[in-house]
Amino acid sequence: xxxxxxxxxxYRATTEEQDDTVIWISHAMRGASAELGVLxxxxxxxxxAGEQDGSGLMLGAWRQTQPPxxxxxxxxxxxxxxxxxxxxxDLAERGLMECKLxxxxxxxxxxxxxxxxxxxxxxxxx
Amino acid sequence: xxxxxxxxxxxxxxxxxxxxxxTAFRLLHAALDRGYDVNVFAxxxxxxxxxxxxxxxxxxxxxxxxxxxxxxxxxxxxxALMAHARTRGADLKWVNCGLCVDERGVGEAIEGAQRxxxxxxxxxxxxxxxxxxxxxx
Amino acid sequence: MRGYLLIESRDxxxxxxAARTCELAIQLRAAGHDVALFLVQNGVLAxxxxxxxxxxxxxxxxxxxxxxxxxxxxxxGIAPASLSGGVKAAPIDSVVERMAAGWNAIWH
Numbered sequence: 001x002x003x004x005x006x007x008x009x010x011y012r013a014t015t016e017e018q019d020d021t022v023i024w025i026s027h028a029m030r031g032a033s034a035e036l037g038v039l040x041x042x043x044x045x046x047x048x049a050g051e052q053d054g055s056g057l058m059l060g061a062w063r064q065t066q067p068p069x070x071x072x073x074x075x076x077x078x079x080x081x082x083x084x085x086x087x088x089x090d091l092a093e094r095g096l097m098e099c100k101l102x103x104x105x106x107x108x109x110x111x112x113x114x115x116x117x118x119x120x121x122x123x124x125x126x
Numbered sequence: 127x128x129x130x131x132x133x134x135x136x137x138x139x140x141x142x143x144x145x146x147x148x149t150a151f152r153l154l155h156a157a158l159d160r161g162y163d164v165n166v167f168a169x170x171x172x173x174x175x176x177x178x179x180x181x182x183x184x185x186x187x188x189x190x191x192x193x194x195x196x197x198x199x200x201x202x203x204x205x206a207l208m209a210h211a212r213t214r215g216a217d218l219k220w221v222n223c224g225l226c227v228d229e230r231g232v233g234e235a236i237e238g239a240q241r242x243x244x245x246x247x248x249x250x251x252x253x254x255x256x257x258x259x260x261x262x263x
Numbered sequence: 264m265r266g267y268l269l270i271e272s273r274d275x276x277x278x279x280x281a282a283r284t285c286e287l288a289i290q291l292r293a294a295g296h297d298v299a300l301f302l303v304q305n306g307v308l309a310x311x312x313x314x315x316x317x318x319x320x321x322x323x324x325x326x327x328x329x330x331x332x333x334x335x336x337x338x339x340g341i342a343p344a345s346l347s348g349g350v351k352a353a354p355i356d357s358v359v360e361r362m363a364a365g366w367n368a369i370w371h
Binding site: 131133145146149152153156157160162255256257258259260261 | 270272303304305332334354355356358359362363364365366367368370
Binding site: 006008110113114115117124125 | 264265267286291293296369370371
């Protein structure tokens with residue numbers, strides 16, 4: 001069974017969790033031999049932007065020692081043979097087409113989604 | 127003989143935060159009512175849905191004591207659906223993501239709720255007709 | 264070909280996401296899939312007959328079945344008689360039936 005994971009909301013409790021929880025569970029399921037693909041849409045396309053830095057949070061004497069690093073985590077997923085797609089229009093709306101983006105992601109237009117979905121047995125939108 | 131279906135649901139919302147929780151439980155009930163087996167993988171905040179120490183309270187705004195208010199508790203919803211499943215010859219399997227349980231300190235779950243991992247989510251999904259993820263916002 | 268059940272829970276006047284769901288429904292239908300749109304929770308706010316026109320109208324112009332959760336409608340005081348043409352009030356079982364039939368169920 002192949003599943004397409006759609007990630008639509010970025011930075012959802014990522015500081016508290018030190019991870020994007022959908023990228024994280026994708027890693028965990030891949031570790032259990034799941035066949036997956038990831039599609040970033042909406043504001044989650046920002047995860048492929050360069051220069052993201054979620055470090056430095058200090059609350060009283062508490063310091064975050066393991067800040068989230070979604071771009072690196074996506075790169076690691078790709079190294080595990082999980083393709084990562086990104087909706088071109090969502091990048092463009094946010095001015096990201098002019099920025100340095102994570103290498104290896106596949107850009108696609110929104111109107112190509114049905115074809116992409118057809119390549120998977122199920123589509124899970126998180 | 128009618129085909130026995132299994133459906134899997136992945137939930138993310140903590141109790142008392144969103145209409146999604148009520149809708150999710152309505153779906154579970156509808157599936158069990160048809161005699162389908164149902165798997166639930168509770169992820170993130172949803173692991174608190176089965177927390178055994180949820181407690182009812184009175185409602186002074188409405189002048190209701192604890193008994194009168196009869197406040198819903200998701201742990202009671204789960205228990206009711208597990209009982210309902212049995213009357214329909216079905217099974218409700220409730221699995222909480224263990225790491226999510228640990229970080230939230232909700233390890234005391236009601237009887238029947240199990241601790242698991244994303245590997246269990248994947249396994250349950252493979253054994254189902256389909257899986258519905260109800261994401262948090 | 265697998266059917267697609269798109270479940271829209273959000274108010275279309277709140278964000279663009281609901282419009283994207285409608286757009287996806289039309290694209291999937293054009294690609295030859297069976298598609299149904301199930302509106303639930305604040306997603307049913309789109310279906311009062313006097314509501315400002317939204318992307319939902321484009322869906323209603325196709326062969327996509329548009330269903331509105333009866334509980335959500337009642338909760339919001341939307342009577343079946345006041346639904347936009349083409350929208351049918353439906354029980355939550357409509358979701359479970361399609362899931363059992365192997366449809367892809369995608370929540371927004």
